[in-house]
Amino acid sequence: MEVFVVSLLNGLVYGMLLFMLASGLTLILSMMGVLNFAHASAYMLGAYFAYTISQYIGFWPALIIAPVLCGLIGAGIEMWGLRRVHQNGHIAELLFTFGLALLIEKGVQMTWGLLPVPYRVPELLDFPLFKIYGTQFPAYRAFMLLISALMFGAIWLGLTRTRIGLVIQAALTHPDMASALGHNVPRIFTLVFAAGTALAGLAGVIGGNYQVTEPAMAFTMGPIVFVVVVFGGLGSLSGCFIASILMGLIQTFAVVFDVSLADLLAKFGFVVTSSTPFAEILTVTLPRIGALLPFLMMVLILVFRPRGLMGTRDT
Amino acid sequence: MNMLRRHWPWLLVLVILLAFPFLFYDWTKGRHSGFVLTLMSEIGVMAIFALSYNMLMGQAGLLSFGHAVLFGLGAYCAAHVVNMVKAGTIWLPTELIPLAGGLGGLFFGYVFGWLVTKQRATAFAMITMGLGELVSAAALMFMAFFGGEGGITIDRVMDTSLVGVRYTSPWQVYCLVLAWAFIAAALMRLQTQTALGKMANATRDNFERAQFVGYDPRMVRLMQFTLSGFFAGIGGGLYVLIYEIVTFDTVSAAKSANALLAVYIGGAGGFFGPILGTIVVVLLQSGVSLLSNAWLLYVGVLFIVMVMYAPGGLIGLIFMHLPIWRAGRMRELLLPYARAFPPALLVLLGFVFMVELASFTTIGAAQGKRFTIGGQLIDTTAPMPWVIAIAALVLGALWLRHEARGFRQRWDELMEGSKRAQATAAPKPQEAVA
Known part of the structure; x- marks a missing residue:
């Protein structure tokens, strides 16, 4: 029971962090059709910016400034890079962001070094909030939950209650029609791209000190975010939300349960020994494949239901 | 005679490639430069790999992010075959080891292809990415087939050669790589002219029309994917013979990205673009990485410049x-x-x-x-x-x-x-x- 509650909370925190990254990506992917490989790079940039800013001014200004910087970079990329590449087709766009991801990773390595930087939780939040069954729950995780919940509320309100949000929703499913109605779709693209990268930057600011701020963080986070977006389905924020929470929970719970297929078979009176065929596969424990489960799920859902959980069209 | 008249450039290139290492020959010690030979062998292997990748990307319009899976699994198969030959369980000439890798690639190409070719476009790209992650993680997990982090080591001196060569020197290996690279390139070239090659182009350009004509686009994709796995596997088999070790990074995403970079920088449109791209990428990788810490940055910048200003790649620039x-x-x-x-x-x-x-x-x-x-x-x-x-x-x-x-x-x-x-x-x- 205690393991369950603690894992549930941790899974929620991780899931919300994933959602913050994935929400921007899902908007970008469904609107512009661009599989943005540089999205996780914005997450990394956010963390590094926050680290540098918090050294000089403090963590709280960094919470605002770093995402804004990321958003500006995103707007620049869209206006001077992507828009130019757009005429060469989707694959060219995708490859452009792929090159950008390489570039940003190397740039980060050259600016901040190869080793992880000591980006820490601010002192104000560095205390255990409460104890459940003897396990401490840090206040910073609660803060992360709060920020991501606020952000989720803001996105939802923005998309459903404001004029620009409605236009974005229209452009999400029918970009040509929205443009024919006189809306400046390219400008909306820039806006969404900038907002998406800013969100990724924000995720980096609060996720960088929760995890480790290092040059490889974009490469470890990137594929998972893709999985979330594809799993949730294109053009659906709620699908994306469910997928993020699901992935967060799966990954945290997989670490806790130390079971394998062999244990399951043993329940039915079938004992696996080293001479059984495929013994190596049967005896792999769940924590070891925990990080793989999302990819397995993505492959399966794409093969059997290519539009994802709640998607409006095929990927 | 007619053959010779039409295909003389292939022969010319073969002669040049055979002669080229002698420019770096150390006449005083009477031996080849090991670095140059390894570099050129690497180019040969990666060229096969890039060409097989172009069978998907250029010909069939399928963007794969996990092509190294086929290359690496082919390499693992070849490594196991070499060890079996060494142990005396089976007999196979050294020259045909890459073929064993190719058959491994063919097998896994069919198995995985059955799964991934159900979709096309973005979904295909995402499935191959997921598959790539799964296989590279599995390579670290299962000791029996993949050997874990240490990988699988072999000894290529098997004394089962058809032509009586022991493959103790890099020069002999280089000749073998060259021979296989030419065979593979010629076969892939011929494949573009078969009905399957043409249909792959058709499904790339308009898969709905191809369907109307009566072809099942999925079967075309599956066959193309399987064949591409065969050639990638040949590359993997040669890789094993050159380095005498195969580790999990042969199936990694970085290896897949290499093929993508080579094909795009060289140009996916023409048949020979990927070879050009491979030469550039391998030289950047091996040459520049010795001189500079930032070689990946140069590759990234080159890549972005190509995407932005020359979407046809180097070959496209030349054809212009x-x-x-x-x-x-x-x-x-x-x-x-x-x-x-x-x-x-x-x-x-x-x-x-x-x-x-x-x-x-x-x-x-x-x-x-x-x-x-x-x-x-x-x-x-x-x-x-x-x-x-x-x-x-x-x-x-x-x-x-x-x-x-x-x-x-x-x-x-x-x-x-x-x-x-x-x-x-x-x-x-x-x-x-x-």
């Missing part, structure tokens, strides 16, 4: 000159090119200088390296070098922009002229000897 070449007016482009060259060089130097300054202040300093140009130590923390670098970059860029305008004008005139010449000229008689 074809109409002017036919009109016999290439000479008139010499001056514009010569005028654009110095500013381009200035931009390049400024950029490289700046990147190197940055990388030496952070990464280099941590590794205890010093930045020297021609024996002159350069203080990377002083403002002067930075000012020079930035000035070169900015001035060069402005100058290049100015020259580019003139260049484009000249280019357009020439293109216009060659088009008009083509329109007025009578249709040329086809090749005299058909």
